[in-house]
Amino acid sequence: MGHHGPDGLSSMMKCYIIIVTSLQQNCTLLCCESSGKAAIVDPGGDVPAIIDAIQQAEVEPEKIFLTHGHMDHVGGAKELGEQLGLTIEGPHLDDRAMIAKVADSGRRFGMKSAQPFEPDRWLKHGDQVSFGDQQLEVSHCPGHTPGHVVFYHRGVNVALVGDVLFQGSIGRTDFPGGDHRQLIDSITQQLWPLGDQVTFIPGHGSPSTFGQERQVNPFVADTVLANN
Numbered sequence: 001m002g003h004h005g006p007d008g009l010s011s012m013m014k015c016y017i018i019i020v021t022s023l024q025q026n027c028t029l030l031c032c033e034s035s036g037k038a039a040i041v042d043p044g045g046d047v048p049a050i051i052d053a054i055q056q057a058e059v060e061p062e063k064i065f066l067t068h069g070h071m072d073h074v075g076g077a078k079e080l081g082e083q084l085g086l087t088i089e090g091p092h093l094d095d096r097a098m099i100a101k102v103a104d105s106g107r108r109f110g111m112k113s114a115q116p117f118e119p120d121r122w123l124k125h126g127d128q129v130s131f132g133d134q135q136l137e138v139s140h141c142p143g144h145t146p147g148h149v150v151f152y153h154r155g156v157n158v159a160l161v162g163d164v165l166f167q168g169s170i171g172r173t174d175f176p177g178g179d180h181r182q183l184i185d186s187i188t189q190q191l192w193p194l195g196d197q198v199t200f201i202p203g204h205g206s207p208s209t210f211g212q213e214r215q216v217n218p219f220v221a222d223t224v225l226a227n228n
């Protein structure tokens with residue numbers, strides 16, 4: 001277990017958000033306090049800015065973790081992985097076709113460097129990923145994309161939820177492979193059971209807690225779902 005700082009949070013893993021791409025995506029640098037190792041979640045682009053953040057944090061990057069196959073989340077994965085010699089884990093196999101087409105979608109958004117790739121490891125529900133001395137649990141949360149996964153760190157009670165849930169909103173389901181009912185089920189059946197106290201870092205916008213969203217989120221608050 002980690003040490004507990006004055007804020008009450010365990011200090012064994014730190015999270016730094018780097019906002020990347022024209023879609024303002026939250027790439028997150030996870031740092032293991034005990035080993036000095038790091039992992040990068042969803043390096044969607046702006047690879048030089050991500051490398052700057054790694055250098056500023058003075059950590060040794062080990063792995064890339066991906067929540068889903070949309071280009072604002074995976075567009076920089078191949079470039080970053082090759083430059084730093086990192087393995088790529090995730091998302092779920094069901095986003096494979098999407099990743100294969102990432103160069104096409106990238107070009108449409110002016111991201112010329114988005115390159116397709118095959119991850120070193122596809123993830124499935126119940127898997128764990130690790131870097132340094134840290135472990136995160138993997139939940140398959142389809143709905144926004146078929147192969148979307150969420151990473152949960154039990155020790156610091158933080159979840160990286162990609163585009164499943166946002167502060168005050170939920171992921172879009174009008175893209176190919178999107179399914180609104182499935183997304184609501186992923187949120188209520190996979191995320192809520194982790195607990196109201198969990199802080200989540202979404203793919204876009206500000207972090208929040210599951211408890212806060214269960215109270216005020218206009219799409220998935222308990223009172224909203226009870227009336228549907």
Ligand SMILES: [Zn+2]
Pocket residue numbers: 068070144163
């Ligand atoms: Zn997305």
Ligand SMILES: [Zn+2]
Pocket residue numbers: 023025070072073163203204
């Ligand atoms: Zn996104």
